Amino acid sequence: MKKRSWLGLWLLLAASFLLSCLWGRYPLGLADLWEILSGQAAGTMKEVVFWNIRMARTCLTALCGAALSLAGFVYQGLFRNPLVSPDVLGVSGGASVGAICAILFWGESLGALQLFSFAGGLLTVALSLLLARAIGGNRYFNLIISGIILGALANAAIMALKYMADPTQELAVIDYWLMGSFHLASWEKFWSAAPLILIAGAVLVLLRYRLKVLTLGDEEAASLGVAVGPARLACVACATVLTAASVSVSGIVSWVGLIVPHLVRTVLGDDFEANFFQSILCGAALLLLADTLARSLLPSEIPISILTSLIGAAFLAAFLIHRKGGERPC
């Protein structure tokens, strides 16, 4: 049973990867894929589309899906709450402020946009942690309330910046960014985000057992020999880097980080360390499917958060109704 669910996850990922590579405005078939991979199509339009556009977009989407889901899983563990999303400490709000500043003050520069949104996300989480320390008291409560406060401040800044923006051009760019999309994916973006995401992910893989003990609560974890403060900080830092790095290349992709870890726990069963890896695979696969839908449902591309929010919210409702009649889900 266990082996079968792993196999299923890998197959799902492979299938969604293939689908994302082939599907699109310039459709490719399996025969084309064979030609491209075997070198028979060298120099053709097909090859250029496949390697420079499709493959870059597919890899970037898979990377972001995996990063957001893992970040969500880690945050849920740290806060011992299955309804926490990676935004809980304000990372998305901060990244948005950074991105909007870049759009307003640096115009078309994609590099500035990416750098500013990444830095904005990290800075906001750092401020949340400092505020939580200043508030003191119950750690879960003060972190969540600090995240809410920083999120609200970021929201005020977003509204102010949007109010200042030129409504014919900049405002549209801002709004489009806030809804997320992979249509500007490139290998450049992939390579700028991949090292950060891989390093943060690798540290979390190493720390996954410590994180599991932390889900027992701070006092129990400490009594079992975990250095709670450093372990918690390392996990928050890595999860924040994962989120900020992926948001900086795609804009805001909502709900993935909240829903995927949930889905994995409910469908595949509770096993903390297995769920850790399942979230990564499942997140990559589901975001690939969502992105494929986003660029093929309508003649023009749909921002991806429309789909992830819709599917995510529907899933959460179904999940809560299911829970009422059955087992505790987490």
Place this chain on the structure above:
Amino acid sequence: MLSVENLTVYRGGRLVLDNVSLTLNPGEVTAVLGLNGAGKTTLLKAILGFLPRQGGTLTEDGQPLDQLSPAERAKKLAYVPQRYDGGFRYTAEDFVSMGATAYLGAFSRPGKGELRRAEELLRALDCGHLVGRPMDKLSGGEQRMAYLARAMLQDAGCLLLDEPVSSLDLSRQHGFLGSLRAYVHRRRAGCLLTIHAPELAYAYADRVLILHDHRILMDGARDGAGFEEALRQALGTLYGPALQVDTLNGALVLGWRPADHETG
């Protein structure tokens, strides 16, 4: 041997423990009795280092506990909290295996060996049937046993238990305390547990300690001279004249007679 000397703790500006000193000897179960709010839980948590203290020293065989790393500390002190509050779901043996955390490297996790050991410990406590079952689906008594197994795997020199039997039915209370006492005597571990029932303390503890008005009102060894008389007196101070204390076949028996209740 764990020594607590002149421990003083304030919580929220209020004095909770005032100059409390005690020693936990190896192979001895020490029960702490006291009214609600007397500072029993605070005493436990201050020893564990969860609460800041305003005075006093904590040493284990002369070595100050404050200087230890979390892992070294976990080899000296094991903790059983008042209730199970796992945020996520683990099987019982998985939960028990987390007792090995202090012996693992920062990036390692319990392996097959630790899991097997966890299962053996559960079986040794007559809880083999819990293997494979999720912790949050167990009864309160079964969860307690899993905690005891985890503390045994942790193999600390001292066990600190916060009201371990308060929510259990009568037979589970005796089952748990019997297993705990057997382990403490066998392992020669120190043990401090808080409890509300004097009759259980009388039956299972080697030493009884009573906290009252933030201080130690009584600290007596079970087989020491004048223990029963001291216990009666201390309980009288705690509960007033309404409490009736007697012994029957070696067990402590309690009755309650309210002051306005006319009896014949």
